[in-house]
Amino acid sequence: MSTGAFGGPRRVLLPVGLALFAIFSLGPFAWMVLSSFIYESRLLVDPFALPPSFTLDNYVRLFTSPNAGVGSANFIRAIANSLAVCTITMIVSVFAGTLGGYSCARLRFPGQNFLVLLLLAIQFVPTVTLIIPMFVIGRAVHLLDTWWILILAYTSVILPYMLWILRGYFASIPRSLENAARVDGCSRLGAFVRIVLPLAAPGVAATAIFAFLTAWDEFFFALIFTNSYAAKTLPVALSEFTTRHTSDFGLLMAGGVVANILPVLMALGLQRYIVRGLTAGSVKG
């Protein structure tokens, strides 16, 4: 339902508003994509000179030139690291979050209220507070510069949020369905697997996407916990493009496009889930 915010001069205000909105929300992203297809030499002088230029040069250099920015082998390695770390993080958080969310919503156990409050409070602890001790511990147990420290770090940040949201989803599933299954001879575990879990699937999917995107975006943990391409992720690789003072912006933007393909496509394709996940988290959490 329209709130009528654009009530009177709607015919003028609405198109102007939409145009501004489009420029605002797509501008920098569009410029990243556009400039990744323009010759580096052209980019530095006058990207808008006619005739318009189009080239795949930046992408070719990104994936083949050994001297390009961080080096193509490293860039490809960073993609693999990001994919592995984010996928494993997602699986672990979905697994633990689903079981934990169900327990907090439906089962009764000692210390329940404390646990639920703890999981809420954890989400507000600033990341820097966690990075310092994790670095010292990770250094002592020789986990620095591996996928595993990143997976552990990301999971510890993502899991409380996930569990909190999934708890809400499970609570919204009518108890009577579960009870009916149990009357029909299902065990508690059986009812969970056969009745509750399928009903909660959209919620679980939403939080899984959220977990992946959050992990994919994470920067500071990866920056501090890794120092070689054994574990450096895409955001760290991208940030290193510029520290070499090369000003190779064409290459940088091409790298940016590659790093953003997956999250942008995922978000566009699954936006209904994301919107639901975000609103559930902020309204109920």
Add this chain to the structure above:
Amino acid sequence: MPEAALAALFLAPTLVIIGLVFVWPIIYSLWLSLNRFNLDVSPTPSFAGLHNYTLIATNSFYRSDVLGAAGRTALFTVISVPIEVALGLACALLLNEEFRGRILFRSALIIPYAMLTISNGLVWSYILDSTYGTLNVILHHWGLIGAYHAWLGTPTGAMGWVIVADVWKTTPFVTIILLAALQTLPTNVYKAAAVDGAGVLQRFWRITFPLMRPAILVVVVLRTLGAFRVSDIIYVLTGGGPANSTDVIGYYIYEQAFIDFHIGYAAAVAYLTTLVVALLILVYLWLLRGETVA
């Protein structure tokens, strides 16, 4: 199987992960903050009691560092959050109107949200570059500036552009939440208001805004907490400069811990920051009391 046993089984993975990777590090960090621990000097911490905390409280050098960073964090928060919320509300109202292609416009919103924070920072660093930046190229081409500007070269400019980049990245989040809240508003109130001849502004201030108040408050809380931990964009765009003008608390702690390796001291500052965040949350809870969120 008894209920508590099943719960224990189901919660085991969560408890192990949160215990080992969250609770234990946070407690260990408190211990670190009570130690002299400089990784450049020695690989092991040595107990120093409240040394790091007294340093912040009494040493004018450290105190002005911490207070300066805290002040810049507050400045960043106080400017960026209202802009994000106002802009987000405007976008939400716009996307709540009925028009053709609304789905496309709503999809456009998700792109900045999904874009990597680091990519966002890098695009802005390219746009603002003093030698090759797009902003200089365009403005110069149109004759609006005579010479190229170093946009991030002044303290005000740097803070301003960091805020612009952050607003661009986070406004979609605000919009998504406020749009969802708008869609739950009762239709008949607006019909009644239209019958009574209420104008656009009246409808907004008398109906929409009061009904949206709980959702707006929630967004303000979440964005304030987000703004308090801003550091990625600072790292890419300004590195805390020029002249420390964008050295916010999150970035300051990073520098102290991982560039200068003052681990114990940085842990102390991080603990104090956490304390301030906890206080903020209490204030917000107090503000939110009695608000019912749909």
